Amino acid sequence: MDNSNMLKKATYHLWTFTISKLIASFGSQVYSFAISFYILQATGSAKSFALNLICNVLPRTIAAPFAGYIIDKYPRKRIVIISQIATTLAIGGLLAVSVTSGLSLTAIYITSCILSLTSMFSSVAFTSSITGLVDEARIQKAMSLNQMSISFAAIASPAVGGLLYGVISMPLFLIFYMAASAVAIVLDATMNFTLFAAQKAETVESAKESMWQGMKAGVSYLKLQPMLMTIIWIALLVNFLFSAYQVGYSFILIEKLKMVSQHFGFTEGAFAIGMLLLSIYLSVRKEIKFPLLVSKRGIILMAAIMGGTTLPLLFTMSYNIMFGYYILLELGLGACIVFVNTPTQVMMQKQIADEFKGRVFSLIETVAMALSPLGMVLYGFLYDVFPAEWVLLLSSGLCVGVVLAMLRPSVIRKVHPELTEEKISKTNKYIKQKGVI
Template sequence: MQEAVRIKRATYHLYTFTASKLISTFGSSVYAFGISLYVLALTGSAASFAINLICSILPRSLLAPFAGYAADKYSKKAIVILSQLASMLAVAGLLVFGLTNGLSLTAIYTTTALLSVSSMFTGVTFSSSIANLIDPDRIQRAMGFNQSAISIAAIGGPVVGGILFGFVSINVFLGIQVAAYAIAVLLESTMNFRLFTAHAENAADEMKKTMLTEMKEGFSYLKSNRVIMVIVTTAIGINFFFSSLMIGLPFIAVQQLQVEATHFGMIEAMIAVGMLAASIYFSVSKEVKFPLLFAKRGILGMSLLLAGMGVPLVIVMSYGVTVVYFLMLMLVFGITNVFVNTPIGVMMQKDVEEEYRGRVFGILESMVMAMMPLGYLLFGLLYDLVPAEYIVGTSSLCLIALTSYLMRPSVLKEAHPELQEALPNQPEPL
């Protein structure tokens, strides 16, 4: 295929991928918010809400490595389309069940688990396909657009979900979700997932290997690549320690500082606003030259922001100042979050070999998701036993120590050999 034609096709992919991601992610956000409200309205039980959350997280952490294996082994386009169709059919099945029998908790939990699995297959496969869809010079822009779609969904999903839940029946709500998945499937069916590829799918020698063997090869590749292993390990640590923020933010702001629910909603929304602003920046800026060093500085900044959550518990502030402080803190947190994720995402797209990319992203998804319930449980217990300012301060120090060790100068130089040449007379980066 002529290079000019491929670039033109890649431009089409850039915007089609973004539109598809926006529609499906927005739909998922609306569904998650609306169905959570429905479960609470139906049962009035926090435990029922928690079970629905577990049904969303647990299947992803268990099955993500298999999704990565499938993405490396079979047609990525087929997996994306089939998994999106599975999501559409799962919601359609819940809709039909509700019309004929009335919705039940068992049906909702089952649908949530099925959606978790199907959306995870879509997400892992898409993550491992960006370098196949987009030319190398515009991968950062694609990652920026992708993050923008996620941020818009995070901002608008709960708003739209709340409006729909208040004004339409649950059946209409589910029907809208089915339509969103159908549109996403139509868009994805027009994309060429092998536009930029050097790896022959379903090669004869690969077909002879068992699934277990190939999954072991994925782990072996990950362990043999020191830089990628550092990225995965750091990501696990970040998700674990930032569970203290996800649990601590409502506990500190609402429970201890008596921030009103309306203002707290604005505080949480500022994370997505910051992420959107940073995503737009990356979609138009030049590619980061030293992504691992850039990400390290971002993580250290996020660690300080985590400790900053405890400041209003130590320094007395007026109500207005407290709200403004948390608004700015979460805005900057959202910005630094993208400043970490986007450069690292671009680096992984380019540095992970194509035939292992799906398995690496699958392992990353599995380990990161597994840390979330563990972190939620541990920090949920700690906040009842230990002063909150000590928890966020200790979590911040632990994350700083972990990042400084994992992303030490020798690892940075291995990831960016040109770094030493670019800074010949300066000390090694921290």
């Protein structure tokens, strides 16, 4: 295939990938909304609702390291399509149960576990295939469009789910989700996942490699990549510290400030809008030159926003000003998360060897989620014992300290040596201009 045809095919991939992710994400989130409402209405139990959340997270976290090995060993297109087919069949099974004997919590929990696994396999396989689907110049655009589709689904799905939930039956919800999943399968089947991937002959050793050996090889590869190890440690610690925000935000707005539930929903919607706007911006601008430096600044800004959440507790505000303030904070936080994640992901796409991408991305996902449940339990206890403002301010300060220590100037210069060259060039240019004047 000549270069112009490859670029045309890459453009097709770019938009087909985005549409497929949008349809799958939208269907998944509308389903999650409807199932959550159903569980709460049917049982009135927060424990039953929380158990469904655990079924969505725990299988994914446990299976991620094994998934990485499978994704690196077998064709990624096949994994994406099988995962989507499994999603469709799981929803079909739940539909059959609901029609024949009525929905049960056991059937919902089993389905949630299956969907957690299939979405993880599909997500990591797609992420690992970006450099095979599109040309190098448009990797940032692809990552931004991916984030944009997820953000748009996050904004629209609660509104659509809320609109439809009282109008149509649960079996009809499940049929809509199955239809969306089937469309995603068809779109995924039309893409060439190895269009730009380097073709490597499989050695006899790698063919005979056991799963345990493959996972060890992935960890060994990571140990030889100081930049990736730094990113993993930052993800682990920052996600843990941001549990303070995840727990504290709802606690402060609902319990302390008595915000109306509708207004609270608007502030959470602003978060998704912030992510969407930044994703659109990054999809049309040129690639960010120093991603790790941008991520450092973005995390510091996120920590400042976390600390800023406490302002209405420290200073008296009118209700409307407080509401507007939290809208702005959530817009800013959503934008910052995309600003941190997208450039870092683009850098990793280019630097991680293709045969290790599945293992590396799945390991990063596992690590990023590993301490979050512990963080939520710990901060839930701390908010009961200490004033909320001090818990958040201390966590914000620790977050800034972690980033400044782990992304100190010497580390940034090691990853981006051209940054030093650019500074020297600018200094010389300034001296030259001063000399002419």
